[in-house]
Amino acid sequence: MVLEKRLRLLFTEKAPEGTALINPETIEELEIEDECDIVCKGKKSLTLKVKPDSEIETGFVGVNADDMQPKGISNKSIATVRASPKSD
Secondary structure (H helix, E strand, O other): OOOEEEEEEEEOOOOOOOEEEEOHHHHHHOOOOOEEEEEEOOOEEEEEEEEEOOOOOOOEEEEOHHHHHHHOOOOOOEEEEEEOOOOO
16 A cells, blocks of 8 residues: 655755655655655656655655756645655
8 A cells, every 4th residue: 555645845945956854753654765756736746865854844845946846846835745666
């Protein structure tokens, strides 16, 4: 079963490019290990490395604007977040 949750994306300079900052409770809940898939509006998707950050509230994901804007994703958008499938 794939665990996923709808979370609000927040642009933050604190997030390095290619990285999502997620609350450790959310990481545990979604069973995320290294990377997560972010899907916005059913079409725009990307995979980012995950870094735990307890300053990010549950229900939010801190992301770098430079990762989102080229895909047409704006600040405070709602997105589906799930652990990236492991490649064997």
